[in-house]
Amino acid sequence: MARITVHLHxxxxxxxxxxxxxxxxxxxxxxxxxxEYHSDKLSLGAYVTLLEKKKGAVVYMDEGGExxxxxxxxxxxxxxxxxxxxxxxxxxxxxxxxxxxISEHALRLSLSKMTFPHEIASVLLVEQLYRATEIIRGTAxxxx
Numbered sequence: 001m002a003r004i005t006v007h008l009h010x011x012x013x014x015x016x017x018x019x020x021x022x023x024x025x026x027x028x029x030x031x032x033x034x035x036e037y038h039s040d041k042l043s044l045g046a047y048v049t050l051l052e053k054k055k056g057a058v059v060y061m062d063e064g065g066e067x068x069x070x071x072x073x074x075x076x077x078x079x080x081x082x083x084x085x086x087x088x089x090x091x092x093x094x095x096x097x098x099x100x101x102i103s104e105h106a107l108r109l110s111l112s113k114m115t116f117p118h119e120i121a122s123v124l125l126v127e128q129l130y131r132a133t134e135i136i137r138g139t140a141x142x143x144x
Contacts, residue, residue, distance in 0.1 A: 003032050003033075003034070003086050003087075004032060004033045004034075004077070004080055004081070004086070004087045004088075004089065004129070005033075005034055005035075005036050005054075005086065005087070005088050005089070006033065006034070006035045006036065006089045006090075006091070006122075006125060006126060006129070007036050007038060007051060007088055007089065007090040007091065008021075008035060008036070008037050008038065008091050008122050009038055009040055009042065009047055009091065009092060009093040009118065010037065010038070010039065010040025010093070011037050011040070012119040012122060012123075013119070014119055017119045017120065017122065017123050020123045020126075020127075021035060021122055021123055021126055024123075024126040024127055024129070024130045025126065027130055028126065028129060028130055028133065031133045032081065033129055033133070035126065038050065040093065044092075044093055044095065044097075044098055045098070045101060047092075047093065048097075048098065048101050048102055049101075051088060051090050052102075052103070054086070054088045055085070055086055056085040056086030056087055056088060057080070057083075057085060057086070057087050057088065057107065058088045058090060058106060058107075059087060059088065059089045059090065059106075059107045059108070059109055060090050060092070060097055060102060060106055060107070060108045060109075061089060061090060061091050061092070061108075061109055061110070061111060061121060061125060062092070062096070062097055062108040062109070062110060063096075063110050063111075063112070063113070063114075063115055064108065064110065065107075065108030065109045065110040066107075066108065066109050066110060067109075067110050067112075067113065068109065070128065070131055070132065070135065070142060070144070071135065071142075071144065073109075073128055073131075073132050074131070074132035074133075074135035074136055074142075076132075077129065077132040077133065077136065078132075078136050081136075089109075089125060089129075091118055091121050091122045091125060092118060093118060094117070094118050111124050111125060111128070112124075
């Protein structure tokens with residue numbers, strides 16, 4: 001099974017967001033999904049460079065990216081798990097991703113057509129990863 005890493009630009013400053021991310025992180029670690037925090041002092045360009053050097057696929061979470069429902073996202077997570085290469089899901093900094101510096105062929109996924117603060121987007125992403133693994137396992141967590 002391939003590993004999935006969620007990259008966050010900075011540790012959430014809001015205690016409630018930190019606690020939610022930690023809770024889902026604990027649930028996901030045994031499923032090959034981990035959270036990696038990067039310094040919020042890292043410039044946007046340096047953050048993108050760091051991500052682009054990762055082995056495997058980098059997926060930028062971006063409001064202009066491809067929209068998936070939870071079932072479609074769980075299928076994508078399943079595919080990433082059996083692909084044999086690492087997948088890196090990256091939440092950008094508060095100002096979002098740059099218009100240049102990221103490969104035009106890079107995969108971009110959206111959590112919603114709505115805009116969220118990056119800390120809340122981080123919580124939404126880890127919850128959706130947990131939901132995806134529960135859908136894959138066939139539990140009753142997802143009520144569709």
